[in-house]
Amino acid sequence: MRVSGSIAILICCTMPPVARGAQHPTATAPAVAATTDPLVIAVSLLDGDRVMGVARALAPAIVVQVAEETRTIAWEDVLRIEPQQDERSLSEAAVEPYRLELSDGSAFSVALGDATSDGVSIRFRKRHRGVVPAEIISTMVRADSAAPVRNQLNELRDKRDRDGAARDAVVIARAGKALVLRGVVESIGAERVRFVWNGRERALPWKRVGGIVMASPQRRGSRALVTLRNQDRFAGSLEVDGLERLIVRSSIFESLSIPWSEIAHIDVRSDRLVFLSDLKPLRYEHEPLFGVRWRYTTDESLTGAPLVLDGQAYAKGIVMHSASRLTYRLERQAGKLAGKAGILDEVGPGRGNVTMRILGDDEVLWEGENIRGGDPPRDFIVDVSRVRELTLTVEYGDDLDLADHACWAFVRVIQ
Numbered sequence: 001m002r003v004s005g006s007i008a009i010l011i012c013c014t015m016p017p018v019a020r021g022a023q024h025p026t027a028t029a030p031a032v033a034a035t036t037d038p039l040v041i042a043v044s045l046l047d048g049d050r051v052m053g054v055a056r057a058l059a060p061a062i063v064v065q066v067a068e069e070t071r072t073i074a075w076e077d078v079l080r081i082e083p084q085q086d087e088r089s090l091s092e093a094a095v096e097p098y099r100l101e102l103s104d105g106s107a108f109s110v111a112l113g114d115a116t117s118d119g120v121s122i123r124f125r126k127r128h129r130g131v132v133p134a135e136i137i138s139t140m141v142r143a144d145s146a147a148p149v150r151n152q153l154n155e156l157r158d159k160r161d162r163d164g165a166a167r168d169a170v171v172i173a174r175a176g177k178a179l180v181l182r183g184v185v186e187s188i189g190a191e192r193v194r195f196v197w198n199g200r201e202r203a204l205p206w207k208r209v210g211g212i213v214m215a216s217p218q219r220r221g222s223r224a225l226v227t228l229r230n231q232d233r234f235a236g237s238l239e240v241d242g243l244e245r246l247i248v249r250s251s252i253f254e255s256l257s258i259p260w261s262e263i264a265h266i267d268v269r270s271d272r273l274v275f276l277s278d279l280k281p282l283r284y285e286h287e288p289l290f291g292v293r294w295r296y297t298t299d300e301s302l303t304g305a306p307l308v309l310d311g312q313a314y315a316k317g318i319v320m321h322s323a324s325r326l327t328y329r330l331e332r333q334a335g336k337l338a339g340k341a342g343i344l345d346e347v348g349p350g351r352g353n354v355t356m357r358i359l360g361d362d363e364v365l366w367e368g369e370n371i372r373g374g375d376p377p378r379d380f381i382v383d384v385s386r387v388r389e390l391t392l393t394v395e396y397g398d399d400l401d402l403a404d405h406a407c408w409a410f411v412r413v414i415q
Contacts, residue, residue: 349374
């Protein structure tokens with residue numbers, strides 16, 4: 001059995017629609033009684049608006065009570081939902097021995113069962129069992145792996161995502177160091193990993209294996225991604241179970257019931273939205289001030305770190321260094337462009353000083369002057385419906401080009 005690939009956890013019948021004309025979700029249970037603590041949610045919309053209030057209904061549309069006003073929000077207009085929870089309400093989850101990552105964004109801790117012809121047998125929180133198809137696994141790490149092993153696994157995963165990989169990689173822990181073996185993972189079981197290395201199949205016991213990085217995970221989408229407060233993530237379709245629980249349905253777990261008290265946020269993936277970092281630019285132009293040339297990066301900083309602005313992490317975005325221009329071809333097929341602009345936290349407060357502009361066919365649509373490190377990011381939303389070529393520019397300010405790591409966070413095109 002060849003183990004390499006990704007997963008699409010398809011969420012079924014009553015998932016929040018993200019495409020026009022899709023069926024709205026239906027509630028599977030009545031709303032909770034009035035004696036239950038109200039569910040307070042913050043709903044971020046595609047256009048950048050944010051609504052916070054008490055949830056009165058979640059299907060077929062989201063109904064939020066905001067002071068004396070009631071807001072009804074269609075699921076197709078939703079970008080993210082964040083329950084506003086009391087930190088004390090989080091129950092401690094059991095620690096499983098392995099961390100599994102799937103290429104649709106799912107990531108959760110599991111116990112392993114025996115290898116099967118269909119894939120890898122897993123158990124989640126003791127009561128949920130399933131089989132992960134072999135082709136959907138992206139990475140797996142042993143929970144007690146030491147820092148050198150984890151660092152090596154992260155490097156291998158990042159390099160694979162950036163440059164691709166021809167072979168699977170198994171990281172072996174030896175004398176406090178990480179040894180990388182490259183070959184083909186044949187199967188994964190509770191006791192061992194069967195691995196072809198140098199033309200021979202070997203049974204590697206998990207007590208020696210720190211983790212696995214698969215060579216070519218297939219990219220498959222999902223309708224929603226539910227992130228729990230313990231950082232577990234589940235992609236799939238959603239079913240609303242009153243105002244107490246959310247049900248995630250997937251090809252692995254037939255029905256995963258999650259209390260709202262455990263949910264950090266839900267990202268809804270809409271057909272009306274495309275992240276600019278997922279598009280190929282028409283051209284990139286950079287004029288270094290002192291001869292050091294900088295590339296632009298997508299979904300990570302110029303140093304390979306996560307994107308963080310004013311303490312808030314962003315999974316998607318574009319980073320540029322002064323002075324540079326990045327141009328995309330839209331051909332009047334978009335509606336609006338929205339996002340946040342700022343200097344990444346990693347350079348330190350007060351460092352960096354740039355002017356960031358958005359141009360449509362060389363006309364300035366938005367401008368942020370004197371943006372410095374440590375400043376709150378600046379929101380923008382502009383009409384690009386008549387734009388053929390969209391250009392993002394970063395110009396250096398009074399500090400010349402020192403620490404000018406400018407980030408277009410969560411920048412997205414809305415249809």
